[in-house]
Amino acid sequence: DVKTAINRRYARHSYIEGHMRASIVDNELMITVHGEVVGQINGLTHIDLADASFGSPVRISANCYAGRLDVLTIDREVAMSGPTHDKGVMILQSWLHSNFAQLNPLNMTASLVFEQEYNGVEGDSASCAELFALLSSLSQLPIKQGIAVTGALNQHGEVLPVGGLNEKIEGYFRVCKDIGLDGRQGVLIPQRNKRHLMLSDEVVAAVANGQFHIATMNNVAEGILHITGHSLEEINSLAEVKLSAFKLTLEANLPKIFTK
Numbered sequence: 001d002v003k004t005a006i007n008r009r010y011a012r013h014s015y016i017e018g019h020m021r022a023s024i025v026d027n028e029l030m031i032t033v034h035g036e037v038v039g040q041i042n043g044l045t046h047i048d049l050a051d052a053s054f055g056s057p058v059r060i061s062a063n064c065y066a067g068r069l070d071v072l073t074i075d076r077e078v079a080m081s082g083p084t085h086d087k088g089v090m091i092l093q094s095w096l097h098s099n100f101a102q103l104n105p106l107n108m109t110a111s112l113v114f115e116q117e118y119n120g121v122e123g124d125s126a127s128c129a130e131l132f133a134l135l136s137s138l139s140q141l142p143i144k145q146g147i148a149v150t151g152a153l154n155q156h157g158e159v160l161p162v163g164g165l166n167e168k169i170e171g172y173f174r175v176c177k178d179i180g181l182d183g184r185q186g187v188l189i190p191q192r193n194k195r196h197l198m199l200s201d202e203v204v205a206a207v208a209n210g211q212f213h214i215a216t217m218n219n220v221a222e223g224i225l226h227i228t229g230h231s232l233e234e235i236n237s238l239a240e241v242k243l244s245a246f247k248l249t250l251e252a253n254l255p256k257i258f259t260k
Contacts, residue, residue: 039137046164055171066246067109088124125162127153139238146185186213
């Protein structure tokens with residue numbers, strides 16, 4: 001009876017989610033759930049519209065180039081992000097500095113954006129996804145597009161729990177199902193959220209059959225290994241090479257100081 005009531009409630013209020021999912025299937029909202037891409041990842045958002053509450057994926061992309069502006073989020077620059085999201089980005093930036101800039105400045109400008117998001121961004125649950133996209137861009141190692149990521153971050157690289165987890169997972173599962181499950185899709189969530197899982201029978205059955213996967217992470221190293229297949233040490237080595245090249249580029253283009 002409880003499951004029947006839940007299913008009927010979803011049927012009554014699923015129009016908006018269904019419309020968004022149709023836009024993804026029709027490629028109006030660009031979400032890729034197959035293959036691998038550098039500097040691009042699927043984050044998971046939770047949309048709460050009172051009666052309708054559901055999850056939906058959003059593409060997050062990153063670019064890195066020589067500069068001195070650290071991490072720029074395009075959403076923040078145009079005043080489309082809230083304070084909690086901005087706090088998450090500043091924590092991400094702190095982790096980057098402690099990981100790469102102990103002896104030299106980063107010499108990097110990185111841009112992050114939530115693609116095709118026009119209603120504003122709030123919350124820190126995309127911090128891990130943003131960091132992974134940025135590390136992928138720095139190292140030029142691709143990210144598995146079938147794996148969507150949610151999780152907040154602290155300055156020590158530990159992954160913190162987030163809200164709306166069940167809705168996020170079920171929403172992404174429905175997107176993958178409509179596009180086509182290939183056994184490689186799934187979600188990467190905080191280990192500390194594992195006890196909060198209470199998913200629909202359809203998702204549970206798909207996980208049991210190996211059509212969909214749910215993985216957990218305690219820290220950045222576990223997360224980046226899962227979505228790229230490369231350890232954090234490998235990524236750091238490649239990123240340091242790129243940062244060194246940025247440093248040389250900046251030094252070569254510094255204004256010449258003439259003295260008499």
